[in-house]
Amino acid sequence: MARIDQTPFQIDILNLGHDGRGVARRPDGKAVFVAGALPGEQVMAQQTARSRHYDEAKTLEVLRASEHRVVPRCPHFGTCGGCVLQHLAEEQQIHAKQRVLLENLERIGHVTPGTVLPPLTDVAWGYRRKGRFSVRRVEKKDKTLVGFRENDPRFVADLSECHTVIPQIGTKVSALAALIDGMDGRREIPQVEFIAGDDTIVLVFRHLAPLSERDRNALVAFAQEHDFAIFLQPGGIDSVHALWPDHPKLAFRLSQWDVELQFRPLDFIQVNAGLNQKMIASAMTLLDAQPDERVLDLFCGLGNFTLPLARGVREVVGVEGDAGLVRRARENAAHNGLANAEFHAADLAQDLAGHTWMRAGFDRLLIDPPRSGADVVLKQLPLKGLKRIVYVSCHPASLARDAGYLVNERGWKLRAAGVMDMFPHTAHVESIAMFEP
The missing domain is CATH 2.40.50.1070 (OB fold (Dihydrolipoamide Acetyltransferase, E2P))
Incomplete structure (x- = not known):
């Protein structure tokens, strides 16, 4: 392994990387990712790692500060890996995330949304549940x-x-x-x-x-x-x-749809309660499902989108890979008196030919996959007849890849896309996109 040169060096920061570090270039053109630095700043930095294609460094001193630099609230910022953007003004964080999304769509998917949606934000502190x-x-x-x-x-x-x-x-x-x-x-x-939950x-x-x-x-x-x-x-x-206690109640309400979701301690729920409600409302608006329609909700979890959807459509079918979550989704449907929501267990990263729900006709599709995205299931789904697809993403690169497939190989149009600040002060980018045939 090559020796790391510990000599401090001065460098200008050109951009913000997808992981929240400043991006700079050495005089020879080699990229340097500088922790704690913001675009437009000049910093004194020290190398922490090197590879063939780029170097890594940390900020020792800010020589010329960005107008968007703020004092981090947390005394542990810079050491704890939970946050990487507390030194950047909150309204600028979401703009940086929007740029990451649009760059990924263009560079990976070779697509551009017809409309860039206004960013969804909620409280920036004390949100993680x-x-x-x-x-x-x-x-x-x-x-x-x-x-x-x-x-x-x-x-x-x-x-x-x-x-x-x-x-x-x-x-x-x-x-x-x-x-x-x-x-x-x-x-x-x-x-x-x-x-x-709301009470526990x-x-x-x-x-x-x-x-x-x-x-x-x-x-x-x-x-x-x-x-x-x-x-x-x-x-x-x-x-x-x-x-x-012996039987604590674990649940949270989605009051706009008169839905209560019960869950187990290790179940997946969206970490930001306020943003989650705004995200559901945005997804419902973009999907625009009508009362006489059938909707397919893939990677449905506990029914976070499925059950609100069930309040306004003829039927909604949720599919999820985790059998425990499917059980709880069915229980939640019964708990909320929703007989028009059904749930199926299926590994959506595998061959789905044997599943009968695959062959049923749907009017609209909502999809909320993990970081790996939804390419496997999208390539198997009969997309003909669908009027809209709404794709909720926790990883802009996999959304960009899947958007590229839908647009460039299947002929769909990316009508709208935007970011949602589910995790303020982190580099995590949550986004939503709407496609039409």
Whole structure:
């Protein structure tokens, strides 16, 4: 491995990369990705890694600051890897994400939307209702660390607070670390997951060895003091069980559609409750499904889009790969009295020829795939007869690839696309696109 030159160097930042780092070029044209730097800035930087095609560096000093630079709210910014954009003004963050989306559509998909939708935003702080803290006992420091991974993912950030997590959890990180540090099993707890419904906040403690009675009592006391529900996870997902209280209610309401979604502690839900409601409303408007129509909702999860859709159409069919989520989606349909929503389990990244729902006629398609996108299922679906496709994406590169397929190979038109700030202060880009034949 080539030696890294530690000599500080001055450089001008030209752009913002998709991961939130500043992009610059050496005099010989080699790209440099500079952590903590913004477009238009001149910084003193130090190299941290090198490869054949680009170098990596960190900002030592800002010599000429961007007009959009702000003071990060969090004392852990720059070390904790949970956020990378707190030093950029909030209204500029979403514009940077919009540029990432449009560049991906053009460069990867060779497509341009007819309309760029106004960005969807909600509160920028205290929004994260689902996540996972890593836990590590550090003997040298004689303390237990609880937090997200550092920018160097080998290490756990020593957090005292987190401003992007909902305040009921974000202000309790130190208390959580002190709790675990005082437990007999402190070396056997690698992570704590959190998830919040409207009325209940759950902490799920993963533990690699059985917990002592003393530890279980300490967890219950902590739950009672801070108003948490505690679940334990001694093994796989199926091992998760309530410690206290016995049967906490986990649910959130989508009030605009009079829908309540119940979930389990490790289920996928959208992390940003306020943005989620705006996203559903936007998807419904773009899809424009009519009362007499059938709609197909792929990667439907618990029914986040399916059940609101069911309030206004003849029938909606949800398909999801996780059998547990399909079970809960069916239960949610019954819970909300929606007999016109049906759900099927299917791995949408595999051959779907044997599934009868594939051959049913649909008027409109909504699709909300994981980061890998939806190319496999789109190539198998009978798209003829569909009036619109709405595609909700958590990864602009896979959306761009799939948009390119729909437009350039199947003859569809990308009528509109835009970004949604599901994860403020991170480089994560959530977007939505609408296609017509």
